[in-house]
Amino acid sequence: MNRLPRPSGRRGAARVLIVAAACLALATGCSGSGSDDDTKPESKSSGSASSGAFPVSLTNAWGTTEIKEKPVKVATVSDGDTSIALALGLVPVITPDVEDGGDVPEYKQKAVDKLGAGKLKTYDDTDGTDYEAVASAAPDVILGMNTWSMDDDYAKLSAVAPVVTYAKKTDADTLTWQERLTTAAKALGLADKAKEVVDANEKAFADAAAAHPELKGKTYTYAIVHPQQITYGSYADQDPGVFEGLGLKKAPNAKNYSADKNAVSLENLDELEADVLVVSYPFGDNGLISASELEGNKLFKSLDVVKGKHYAVVSSKDGLASAVAYPDALSSSWVAGKLAPVLADAVAGT
Template sequence: MRLPAFVLIATAVVLAGCSVPAPQAAAPEAVTVTHAFGSTTVPPNPQRVVSAGYTEQDTLLALGVTPVAVTDWYGDQPHATWPWARDELGSATPTVLTAADGPDFEAIAAQRPDLIVATNAGLDRARYDRLAAIAPTVAQPAGGSAYFAPWDDQTLLIGRALGRGPEAAALVDGIKQRFAEAAAAHPEFRGVPAVFLQAPYYDGQAIAYQDGLSTDFLTDLGFTVPADIDRFAPEGDTQQAYIPIESLGVLNSATVLLWATEDAEARTALEAQPLYRSLTPVQGGNLAFTDGVLAGAIYFTSPLSLPYVLDTLVPLLDEAVAGNPETRPVGSPA
């Protein structure tokens, strides 16, 4: 039944006289997070966020936050943003900072940030204190390395700092689920020894990755990393092994070799080495080669780069396990 106009007016007058407040949404609250150097209280809804480390811009963008400044690691990408993150960046043009020897404190301060994200910035206590004097700063996770702590730990920490913890957890879970699904779809990967290496050679050595961030993408797909390469790692280093050219035969302990070749010249230099050409995986075509973007995506290991790695690399690994004659050096026996 439609009420007469005078009843509606009377009702409004009564309500006004009673001073009944209109319901309001709860105001956002500051968030306190812990990290390697203690705790940081982040103001609600920070608007001027600076990405002070090598890869944090990807995590911020994945969580819907566009930083006002990002740090260029390598690659000379527009706005220090690689192809896998450009859709999330959109038309934004963040200031690009450099970090040749740690954060550029003066340039960061010039951005007037209300939050500095530095979970992959190589911070020690002194550097953290300098950044924290500029604005609230989130350092690497407690117990994590100064550079390249686990990507999921960084993502969850940044998400909590932004007041977007549930979104960060869902993002991490989604990526891990994608890796699990890819592994299930490729049972032929399970238990296959594989080595990921930089190319070309450096100072007469091949650099192979042993453990951690730069091999997790392989082991999460079911591959294993042969322990034979460990003896070429410097004492106390569990991340990289430096294999002299004359000792390349150790790579015969792998079934698959994945080479981070960033251009055609890198692969040509690699294949010019006779010992390389004689390796069993090379002779069998059990090889995969990256281009510059895929190599960058593997090195970044971020919430935006990892889906790109899955989409691009898994087909190459599928061919490598089966043996791809097209990857053999020209002139190799069939």
């Protein structure tokens, strides 16, 4: 199962990539199986990952990362990597400032508080990774499992500290959050902790599905309003995991879409038809169309799923829309609890 892709014809929102970025959305840990073999990390370790033995050697798309001793100071270059560190019980020595002065998502703040971190030390990433800020934090290792800018960043970051990133460039789009977490955990000597995180997320989804049996077997369409297009997120080869993990299944029209063909024009909004339609606005007011404009669209209003009130909007105000669109190791359990009631209301037509 693959991660939600960048929308067709544009560079994705790397700053929102978490994740970003789940058995969710997209990923498999919540719904069960892993991704195809050709999308799994191809890292090789010279140490025992489960025992945390070092040295550890990990191959990546730009070379080889050698980690001689268990890292203590970890820097991150994306919010998804920050989530990995926090989920594994580590407070990063520096992270990108993805909140831009806004509220920290509930699940993230809870993790920070639990670790007694107070407020995370951040750098302004408006113009990309701040190499000098990362270097000044003197990290032992740099996590870059959730970024689309590693082509530009790797050489400069690897001069600062060993960089833990994906084995193939295509992995930037295809790895599940579980695979990203597992690779990072190998480098940190925390494989056992990573398994605990995955198991906890699987249980959260199993519990949420059991609490809402009405979801089982209902078809769904998941659409994401990006700045330049409406994206058909639940295409045939994509398993957002959030939805399947809660018992839903893809709508028949999913077969008409793929990672490379995922844009839905306003003239083809009828392609969104399903038992349940979920629309998210992870970019808030910066999306192609507002919620009120979409709901006022004549074709959209004519859909059976809309007329039957089996339509739900995932709010962007509390971070849920971004967490569903770009799942990660930290947000998955929180998403299960937040999203299941929303889907249940949609099934009921309330």
